[in-house]
Amino acid sequence: MVTHTKTAYQPVGQFEDTRFEKIHNVIYNTSIEGSILVANEIAQLIKDKQKENQNCILGLATGSSPIKVYEELVRQHKEEGLSFSNVITFNLDEYYPMEKNNIQSYHYFMHEHLFNHVNILPENIHVPDGTIDSENLYQYCIDYEMKIKSYGGLDFQLLGIGRTGHIGFNEPGSHINSGTRIITLDHITRVDAAPSFIGIDNVPRKAITMGIGTIKNAKRIVLMAWGANKSKIIQETIEGEISSLVPATYLQQHNNTSFILDEEASSDLTRVKTPWLVKSCIWNDALKLKAVVWLSDLLKKPILKLTDKDYNDNGMSSLISQEGTAYDLNIKMFNTLQQTITGWPGGKPNSDDTYRPERANPEKKRVIIFSPHPDDDVISMGGTFDRLVAQGHDVHIAYQTSGNIAVSDEEALKFAEISRELNPDLEKANNIISFLSSKQDNDVIDSKEVRLLKGHIRKSESLAATRYLGLPDKNVHFLNLPFYETGTIKKGKLSETDVNILIELIEEIKPHQIYAAGDLADPHGTHKVCLDAIFKALDQIKNKDYMKDCWVWLYRGAWHEWDSHEIEMAVPLSPDQVLRKRHAIFYHQSQKDGVMFQGGDSREFWVRVEDRNRLTAKKYNDFGLADYAAIEAFKRYHF
Template identity: 45%
Template sequence: MSRRTLAESYEKIPTHIFPNSGAAAKALAAEVKALIEERAKEGKNVVLGMATGSTPVPFYRELIRLHKEEGLSFKNVITFNLDEYYGLTGDHPESYACFMREQIFDHIDIPKANINIPSGTVPGDQVFAHCREYEEKIDAAGGIDFQILGIGRTGHIGFNEPGSSRDSLTRRITLDRVTRQDAAADFRGEENVPHFAITMGVGTILRGKKLVLMAWGENKAEMVAKAVEGPVTEAISASFLQDHPDARFCIDEGASRELTRVKLPWLVGPVSWTPRETRRAVCWQAFKTNRPVLKLTDEHYNEHGLSDLLSEQGPAYQLNIRIFNQLQHTITGWPGGKPNEDDTYRPERATPYPKRVLVFSPEPQDAIVAMGSTIERLVEQGHDVRIVALTSGSLRISDSEADKFAGTLQELAGVVEDSPAWQSQVAYAREVLKQLEDKGEFGEDTPMLRQLKGLILRGELRDAAHACNVGTDHVTFLGLPFYEQGRYRRFKSTEADIEALTSLLREHKPHQIYATGDAADPSSVSGICFKLLESSLKACHKEEWAGSASLWLYRGKEKPLAAHEIDMAVPLSPMQLERKARALSRYGSLSSLELSSPESNRQNASHYDALGLAEYEAIETFQRWSRV
């Protein structure tokens, strides 16, 4: 049986892995272009099912490019959107009607009459009729020829949350809490996210002639694997695609990481036993058998599909010792390198000492959340540590925080003597409160409000950094233009962003760099920031400092590093973990995932303990970043 056939025995839906979202988007857009042009020659229309969210954005941008640069016309295209938030007008900035106009419809020649999106404002007693009419419109257009889909963290397609049946049709649905949490940043707080949506049903989607589900980033990997390899279940509506005759998944490498052929390739076919792959197999086997690495036997290897590894690198005793030593050598209390010591088996080199260290934080909370204790350790050990907030983070601050700030300023002015010095502050506070009231619950922030929200988060980062022993003069706010001029899911980076980053790198010439976003959705803040940093480092690659800088990756909002991926593990004492928690308490706008960072650090330690290594209270983990 061939490797591909073995993979197919696990994958119940054809799954194509692309190196990145751009490559996938280009391939899919070319396929759609061919379909549109073929139908145009026949004098026929093409009916496209459209998705929203960050996932289809690269695909839509490629369609726009094909229209503007290669003359692709959309005059014979009819579109039907999957869903819409219930309660939002079409001009609300977070409505999917607005999203579709901004992301594609305003940039191509599709007739407005050919665009169909469920209404978010249809009266409650007319919702059923509206949904039935939507189904009838799809049927009248001849059915959907090509349906684009994404996948949510609950495994949903459209807004078909867990419990949606295979035969469900277009309807109003209550949004799952996880879905609302994922949309919280868009709406500046979970409390502002609508509780309901109108969505095509699973049955409606399955009537499409061709279905393509796209997924980017490691946060989607678990649900992709469950939908592709698991049973068909109402708990994961994307799994129903297994029953469709022409459905496929198009994913990037990050989203593929939980597929059996990627995660456990030895179960699928022959493996090239690189050091990383060997460590992955041994760690997996240890967790699976619930035994520390040094207690694995030849029989364990043979019973779990690893006989090839054993014959190539065994016996088990010698292999176990080698992997155990590799894992042990990742542990260090000296993340900047231990001066005047043999660094042969240490993750970081001893020289130079002290090091100039840049810690890049996509949004102002990311670095403290993921590696606050390591930052503190670096400072204690004498290194010159600078935290660089790449964006202001203003979009994550709720209106209530701005209202509280302005209200406090007004109250403070009321308890001091009347003074001309306070008149401008009072005027500022009143204007902030007025703008908050004028824009309403869902309105777009004015420049003044965005500036204030950025200042609030700036203050929080300074406080949190101080708790990690980083002085105010060692906190840099870069304010990359892509963020300040955009919104979530609508960011577009430019050369100005790269120039700002490149200038900062050349100014500080770091010996050590910490960054995140390598496994993130490429259209997320951290994903964009990572690509920009990558481009800036490439621009500097011929400079001496760049060639010798050590590069480390940490995980922020993405799935934590697995044991075999860790190249540096920094153990934390109970007191260090407590100080990190205190640093996190300086923020007023952390998500539940970010607040659980100390518990994630404890889980890292428990994994090392299970492998037979020393038992620690908690561990922050890092992966060596291969040279760009």
């Protein structure tokens, strides 16, 4: 266990030393909460240095993790007078080659999110230069390293972490004493960057990065990680052995490092995932189910076959002591899982709903399915969508964004050329063809006409899918939330206008059920913004009379699925329904082959979601429950 120095800037939060953890870490409810605490620590350091008439030397990171930190620092500068006049910054890395004015460059990123909005002196900003010619690159890296040392080293280093365990761009294999240098990027790193570059082929293969040794020489290090897609590498880094294959593990040797995590990023830590292995637990119903499901999976035994010895041998003797016998506990947890399964997602009419996930009444429900993109509905809950329509509910689909950014130029050009064949004098088609034919740089923002065409492509595909599932066009709503319509990967901030559009639809329909995407691991963050918009809307209207009868169900499926113990409604699909769902997904032809925002999974969406639904069904069967072809899973959100 590494002993960590407590500094005047230590974040406030919950941390429990365990025999598993080798790096100090603090878990917050949300990334926003954690980001504000980190920003406060940086701000306090700047102020303390000002009092001592000293410069504050900051090592800064890019990527999605530090954005909220920079937003808070900008707010403190503008609203509270935080001065950056004594701040000198050194950024971790930069793609190579890369022009400074390229919107994918880290030089552009830092000015966009921080430097353009505070009073830092231009000469105090240092970002690795991606334009240095190869002959002078080696000396440039040495000079960058020496400049950091000339200021006495870094007072504070801010870090994110990649799925390979890289910090900066120190990929697996990096040496503990490495300095600033050119490095070849790991394939996984390039895959993760691909959404921002409109495809992996456009992602640079090399980068300039500070070294592990440079980072470790910082007096204080804070690493931030948000979201479920970082949970595995966070667990490996904090609890694993030091290895060059996971470069972030070198931070175990730094005596003043903190990891700042949200709940999802921390979910694989032993004290979070299996707290009974770490400490005495207060066994509520949720923790009992989590423990029994975990034990069943660990031992590969159905729940009803678990024994007292199984529980005692795996750190759960206190649970058996509380429950009496494994027999009693097993039946209770088996029934809890059994009661999540329903073929009636809108509730089964004229039945006792005491042990069913949904209400029997009203028999016919008004339903809104919110879909962040124009295909998330059928990808993630196509079978449930089909059931709701077939069972006679008043189902409405609300596509929150146009999804136009995900349509390739080649696809748009194909449709424009068809339009021109039908009408050679069509000016819009000719303008689109001319624009796309001359477009060479992926940084070029599409013209309004091109964006409209791409949006129409997604709209027509959505209508084809919803018609196939029997939904009338009048029940399909294209909201085109303004935050998305920037023409670039980077979206605008969620606004009151976005939220009001949702409120207006909810108030019009007065739903008994709302389905929303709780899958926050999408590569470019649209799902999270769309879910935040729904939560904000619900918060504003939750006291309306009609909302007392409204239940909210969160679906996943495109990237991650709910863990078995989290599932509160499991909708089984027959083999025929699996095929109907696949057919509905196929109507989204522009997204079928070579989808632009694939994430780290190279399988097509219909393949990955079928595999995921099949795996959920297999898990239920492994627990001793019925054997289904596939299961779609939902978790209820209490607003």
